[in-house]
Amino acid sequence: MTDITRPVLPPLPVPAPQDDxxxxxxxxxxxxxxxxxxGASGPLSLGEIATLSGLTKSAVQRIVHTLRQQGYLRRDPADRGYLPGLRLLDHALDYQRLNPEIARVLPVLMELRAATGERVDFSLRDDLRLVYALRFQSKRGFYAASLIGTSVPLYCTAGGRAVLSRLxxxxxxxxxxxxxxxPYSSPTLTDPAAIMARVAEAREAGFAIAEEQIVAGEIALGVPVLDEAGRPIGAIHVAGSLAEWxxxxxxRNFAPLAMTAAGSLNRG
Known part of the structure; x- marks a missing residue:
């Protein structure tokens, strides 16, 4: 299986209405x-940050200086630009340890990993994407599939289609x-009607299956996790290799396990 080559980027913060x-x-x-x-592939210069952020270079220079002093940005060791700083991880930790959903899911996901022997993940919905909040690797684990915070779109992922099926x-x-x-790969479905047909299949089955929609050689199964109102907040995923499955x-092997795991978490 290959790595994800086109990351799903969260939107930039937007200015508030003038009356706020x-x-x-x-x-x-x-x-x-x-x-x-x-989505950056390496250090960014002040000019690149200005272009990507939509801010002036003078404003970026002041903000970068402040963030660097606070430990949220650092200078690249080769002096080629700036990189995120270590203190950003403190906030990722705060999010995980103070999020009650993650605390509830952790033991369930660990049990599912032991039962399947495959990679299992828990993701949370953020509008058009899912963000991975917990990940447990299989023997075929690869770099991108180990990173908390990686995001994938709803339309072409098993977890995403599972979420869409409950809307x-x-x-x-x-x-x-x-x-x-x-398209993330040649098999990626991009036709809205074809995607909606897969969503309908997931609604009927209670789970979604996606083959090579993002990662070559990967098959994934997704089951929605629901809140008190029956709305999907995210999904549990099981992922394996098409060389084996x-x-x-x-x-047949994993849908009952994943659905039982999600069912124990659903609040509705």
Missing amino acids: ALFVDSIARGFRVLSAFH PEDEAASVIARSSLV DADSFA
Whole structure:
């Protein structure tokens, strides 16, 4: 299996409406600078940060200096630009340890990993994408599949289609219409009607299957996790290799386990 080559980028922070007296624009600009690193392949210069953030170079220079002094940015050792700083990990840790959903899912996901022997993940929905919050690797683990915070689109992933299957049909269609629908691999479905057909299959089965939609050679199964109102907040995923499984055998072996795991977490 190969690595993900086109990351799904979260949106940049946007300016507040002019009548929002509580909005602190300088803080938003700081987050725009930090968000410039989404999808970066290496250090960024001040000019590159300005281009990616949509801010002026003079504003970026001041913000970068401040963030560097606070430990949220660092200078590249080869002096080629700037990189995220270590203190950003403190906030990732705070999110995980203070999020009650992650605390509830952790033991369930560990049990599912032991039962399947395959990679298992838990992701949370953020509008058009899923963000991986917990990941347990299999013997075939690879770098991108180990990173917390990696995001994938709803329209072409097993977890995403599982989430869409628990939304009203018109809402699911709206999500697909607002998505970029770019192909990650040659088998990636980008036709809205074909995607909605897979969503309908997931609604009927209670789980979704996706083959090579993002990663070559990978098959994945997704089951939605629901809140008190029956709305999907995220998904549990089981992922394996097409060298070992076909869709029918993968679903037969792992759908009952994943659905039981998700069912123990559903609040509805």
